Amino acid sequence: MATKLLGKQTFALQTPPSFAGHACVAGRTEGDGPLRDSFDRIFPDPFMGEKSWEKAESALVTAAVTLALSKASLSPGNINCVFCGDLLNQCTATSFGIRGMGIPMFGVYGACSTMAESLALAALSVDGGFADNALAVTSSHFCSAERQFRTPLEYGGQRPPSAQRTVTASGAAILSAQGPGPYVTHVTPGRIVDNGITDANNMGAAMAPAAYDTLKAHFEDLGAGPEAYDLIVTGDLGAVGSEILRDFFAADGVDLGSRHADCGLLIFDRKKQDVHSGGSGCGCAASVLCGHLLNGIRAGRWRKILFTATGALLSPTTTMQGETVPSIACAVAISSTR
Amino acid sequence: MATKLLGKQTFALQTPPSFAGHACVAGRTEGDGPLRDSFDRIFPDPFMGEKSWEKAESALVTAAVTLALSKASLSPGNINCVFCGDLLNQCTATSFGIRGMGIPMFGVYGACSTMAESLALAALSVDGGFADNALAVTSSHFCSAERQFRTPLEYGGQRPPSAQRTVTASGAAILSAQGPGPYVTHVTPGRIVDNGITDANNMGAAMAPAAYDTLKAHFEDLGAGPEAYDLIVTGDLGAVGSEILRDFFAADGVDLGSRHADCGLLIFDRKKQDVHSGGSGCGCAASVLCGHLLNGIRAGRWRKILFTATGALLSPTTTMQGETVPSIACAVAISSTR
Helix, strand or coil: CCEEEECCCEEEECCCCEEEEEEEEEEHHHHCCCCHHHCCEEECCCCCCCCCHHHHHHHHHHHHHHHHHHHHCCCHHHCCEEEEEECCHHHHHHHHHHHHHCCCEEEECCHHHHHHHHHHHHHHHHHCCCCCEEEEEEEECHHHHHHHHCCCHHHCCCCCCCCEEECCEEEEEEEECCCCCCEEEEEECCCCECCCCCCCCCHHHHHHHHHHHHHHHHHHHHCCCHHHCCEEEEECCHHHHHHHHHHHHHHCCCCCHHHEEEHHHHCCCCCCCCCECCEECHHHHHHHHHHHHHHHHHCCCCCEEEEEEEEECCCHHHHHCCCCCCEEEEEEEEECCC | CCEEEECCCEEEECCCCEEEEEEEEECHHHHCCCCHHHCCEECCCCCCCCCCHHHHHHHHHHHHHHHHHHHCCCCHHHCCEEEEEECCHHHHHHHHHHHHHCCCEEEECCHHHHHHHHHHHHHHHHHCCCCCEEEEEEEECHHHHHHHHCCCHHHCCCCCCCCEEECCEEEEEEEECCCCCCEEEEEECCCCECCCCCCCCCHHHHHHHHHHHHHHHHHHHHCCCHHHCCEEEEECCHHHHHHHHHHHHHHCCCCCHHHEEEHHHHCCCCCCCCCECCEECHHHHHHHHHHHHHHHHHCCCCCEEEEEEEEECCCHHHHHCCCCCCEEEEEEEEECCC
8 A cells, every 4th residue: 555545535645756847837927927937938929829829728738748858857758647637628728738749648627726636646646656757737828718718808808806817827747756856745635615606706715615625624634734834825716715715714713824825826916917816727826836836845945835726616607507616626735855 | 556557558456446336327318228227227308307408417427426325335425536527618517416425526537538537547546545435437418518519409410420429328436445346457548649530520530549559558568469358348439430440450460359349339229229320428438337347247247348438639629720639548457356
């Protein structure tokens, strides 16, 4: 038994896999934001030289994976499996982005929680002994998401302050059985939480209870509190959802305080950039993780972080049919030491 | 290391997980077909008493999971994780179908290969030691799929003979660390194969090369041929794709012969039912596996089967943008003995 179930829903990895390489690429608005120096490449052209935004998003994926492989000094043939997914219908951004690489693939879907989900499964596959190297990658693109989920860009629809801006970015990470770290030490997959929110322009409010549910389960399973981590980073609750999450913990007498950060708030400067409640999209948490966060651990800025990506499992169809927004959050603990 | 990588891309499970329970439910057309006696329940109403086909598909999922849990004498609280996905945009059929159950969830997407993918990951999670019980479930619904992928039903669009009919069904299987079998012994995840097919009405032709690629890798990794199995069952190549697959193997001097069957051909009687090239949809392979196939192993009809579900990773958007159809196949070996 290589991996052990801890408490109710946390998996404690017996031989924590090491990040062998990670990379992130982003678009112009992201490149204008506070994390600009953490992106490996910034592409000012939203079309990436392609004929559609969807193809551009796939090009972001290809770029992120190629850079991550290069940093890990690995070729696609060295990767035993890839876990990938995105927001586009039928997850085509990632599948088209990696289709030429010949890597055995497991497609995943966790909405904006996809990077945590794919990273979790990559970690489990390495610790389980069936992959020497496993890849996790996801993406999102402001223009392809707006077209698919909301209104044509040309329409110029107004959005309420609670709405978030889909990030144009992709992040890729390779986990290996051996290496100097950082390491994935624990995984807590999330349960679906649905508190009855029906406003598709207020995803933060819908997702905050899911983040709370997973974080609470994680702390209970470990018999520890938030102080076990230098940084608890959610992605992407935005301003509205982050406040709700802190309120939930405050009601339990727990102050998340400055230990808590949110990828959707880190990636943009809300005072200078017109991004409403912050960033969102699979590519947000993925690019913040594969740049800012992992670089920060390597630089000694943090020793242990709990990466908790959140997803709203709605579709335009379910919203039009009057459904509430089920949400989920997956937590992955990353440490500089095993 | 609980699980071992065999050859290039096959995972040999060290303690093969056992099917603790499995169930399948289907619609009227499927209930009129040759596998009618293998379905646990047949629902004649395509709306399942719900107000939309999408909600009806979720109801199929709930029904299949509830039955599988009951057969395994387990409650949702006993399931450590569920791997689920479907064809609807953002995979809402399965996430809405299980949202009330409180089971930690990993959403997956492999188009019509989803049942093999989710079963593979469930098996790996049990063998890896981080789940005592893991659930795999998927679904499809003729009406929700037609509305989303093709034309409104009322339009009555004509389809060519190479087209397949999306199956209305759901299949759920629970794998456990202990049990009397049948057992999942090997998993071969698939690589994306794209041979340039652009006709979205000829998915069998697009998917057959992917099935060939995965099966060939599986046989090479095991150092065995098709004769290692009593039944090699693809899902869902239909009539056109099945012939192409047999042709590929024939060119290698390998006769798949009567060892090969296809879920899309098993589920309907093409002489009596107006289903063109056969069945398709995540629910096809899932319901054939969780009824006909697993029941057949239990009854001693087959000792070893290789369940190889295939998926076409296209979307209506990629097709409209002139893209070819990337495909994938995931193989799961199931045996009556460990």
